[in-house]
Amino acid sequence: MENLVLIRNAKAIVTCDATDRILHDTDIKIEDGKITDMGRNLVSDGCEVIDGSHAFVYPGLINTHHHFFQTFVRNLMTVDYPNMLVVEWLDNIYRIFKEIDSDVIYYSSLTAMADLIKHGCTCAFDHQYCYTRKTGVQPVDRQMEAANLLGLRYHAGRGCNTLPRSKGSTIPDEMLETTDGFLTDCDRLISTYHDPKPFGMTRIVVAPCQPINSYDHTFIESVAFAREKHVHLHTHLGEGENPIMVDRYGKRTLHWCEDIGFVGPDVWFAHGWELAPEEHASLAAHGSGISHCPAPATLGGFPILDIPSMLRKGVGLSLGCDGSATNDSSNLLDSLRMAYVMQAFHSKSRNGAPSPYELLKIATMGGARTLGREELGSLELGKAADLFLIDVEKLELCGTLHDPRNLLARVGVSGPVDLTMIAGKVVWSHGQFPHVDEHLLAKEGNRICTERMAPHFPMGSIV
Numbered sequence: 311m312e313n314l315v316l317i318r319n320a321k322a323i324v325t326c327d328a329t330d331r332i333l334h335d336t337d338i339k340i341e342d343g344k345i346t347d348m349g350r351n352l353v354s355d356g357c358e359v360i361d362g363s364h365a366f367v368y369p370g371l372i373n374t375h376h377h378f379f380q381t382f383v384r385n386l387m388t389v390d391y392p393n394m395l396v397v398e399w400l401d402n403i404y405r406i407f408k409e410i411d412s413d414v415i416y417y418s419s420l421t422a423m424a425d426l427i428k429h430g431c432t433c434a435f436d437h438q439y440c441y442t443r444k445t446g447v448q449p450v451d452r453q454m455e456a457a458n459l460l461g462l463r464y465h466a467g468r469g470c471n472t473l474p475r476s477k478g479s480t481i482p483d484e485m486l487e488t489t490d491g492f493l494t495d496c497d498r499l500i501s502t503y504h505d506p507k508p509f510g511m512t513r514i515v516v517a518p519c520q521p522i523n524s525y526d527h528t529f530i531e532s533v534a535f536a537r538e539k540h541v542h543l544h545t546h547l548g549e550g551e552n553p554i555m556v557d558r559y560g561k562r563t564l565h566w567c568e569d570i571g572f573v574g575p576d577v578w579f580a581h582g583w584e585l586a587p588e589e590h591a592s593l594a595a596h597g598s599g600i601s602h603c604p605a606p607a608t609l610g611g612f613p614i615l616d617i618p619s620m621l622r623k624g625v626g627l628s629l630g631c632d633g634s635a636t637n638d639s640s641n642l643l644d645s646l647r648m649a650y651v652m653q654a655f656h657s658k659s660r661n662g663a664p665s666p667y668e669l670l671k672i673a674t675m676g677g678a679r680t681l682g683r684e685e686l687g688s689l690e691l692g693k694a695a696d697l698f699l700i701d702v703e704k705l706e707l708c709g710t711l712h713d714p715r716n717l718l719a720r721v722g723v724s725g726p727v728d729l730t731m732i733a734g735k736v737v738w739s740h741g742q743f744p745h746v747d748e749h750l751l752a753k754e755g756n757r758i759c760t761e762r763m764a765p766h767f768p769m770g771s772i773v
């Protein structure tokens with residue numbers, strides 16, 4: 311049976327399309343997860359009708375970098391990485407990560423996904439590289455369960471680390487895998503979950519964690535494997551590892567990636583705050599994107615990306631929360647505003663900051679391009695009905711409604727959005743997940759965190 315929905319009389323629809331249209335007092339008709347009509351007084355026969363007369367409608371945000379498994383190591387000031395180098399922080403935090411088990415993966419992923427959906431994210435990529443003796447190879451399977459329960463469109467990055475500490479990595483032995491084991495599991499996950507068709511709900515990405523913590527052949531074989539399977543590649547780049555790469559290979563990370571073919575339109579990188587201006591041009595030439603994660607950059611005091619210059623050079627930018635061990639939240643609306651504030655802070659020396667709306671487009675269309683999802687990212691005929699509604703008839707938004715495009719990044723939204731729709735289905739509305747008992751899940755998640763993780767937190771974690 312067809313799933314018909316009509317959003318009636320939306321106060322404003324910020325389309326994020328190529329001409330940046332805003333539609334006022336307009337209906338959106340949705341059939342089987344796709345937008346099939348936009349206009350006034352559309353016929354509502356057989357439709358579930360949603361009143362949009364008090365709401366601004368936006369395309370769903372797309373998260374292009376995260377580590378869901380870190381959600382249960384939040385709020386730990388004793389391993390707070392602003393007080394140490396990234397590599398020192400990795401050394402500390404991995405000692406906790408190795409205790410993560412399959413249930414922790416499930417409940418921490420549910421927690422992160424719920425936070426994302428409540429704040430307007432409709433499609434998320436997660437970089438899952440936490441494979442311990444306790445998790446086995448099931449983490450992505452557990453995450454798929456969680457995504458299916460909440461209705462999230464989900465791209466799972468199957469990560470790995472292969473280089474032992476004795477050879478210069480920061481990875482405990484309990485979390486090492488072999489390249490063969492990694493690629494065999496990638497193959498299994500692709501045949502089980504990867505749906506390459508437009509509008510697919512699940513995809514797999516080959517995502518070895520970071521070049522300094524794996525053998526070079528892990529990356530080289532990943533490139534060949536991903537190209538054979540026609541899936542995307544992802545890793546961390548330009549987040550403090552360059553001196554180690556120069557020491558080990560005599561070249562910076564991007565140069566090393568170029569030499570092994572780990573670049574192209576099917577590749578994107580997290581962070582990039584260490585990239586030099588000439589490396590921006592190389593990235594643009596290769597068509598490789600950067601997932602900008604403002605929260606860890608702010609908390610760690612790292613260089614602020616020169617987004618105006620990157621945009622001028624044609625680097626594909628998107629937005630990410632990053633892992634909760636370096637963000638403590640999976641609220642992508644919060645990251646969107648943080649990105650704007652960071653850019654505004656540096657605008658005087660940067661030839662003008664991007665507008666709040668430009669950052670919204672990075673978080674929507676930019677994410678869609680990065681993940682290879684041209685059917686997502688804007689509200690247009692034939693595109694996916696992935697969107698969210700903000701009820702703007704609230705006191706805290708009085709006096710801001712003259713500019714719907716810039717509202718989210720400039721003013722910000724306090725609290726969750728009012729409705730999130732993914733593939734034409736309402737997955738969050740009026741403060742509830744339909745068909746899911748949130749309080750029960752939260753209670754169980756807290757029990758798992760207290761029993762399995764808290765005993766391994768460093769002493770003095772509560773001050």
Ligand SMILES: [Zn+2]
Nearest residue numbers: 546580632633
């Ligand atoms: Zn990361």
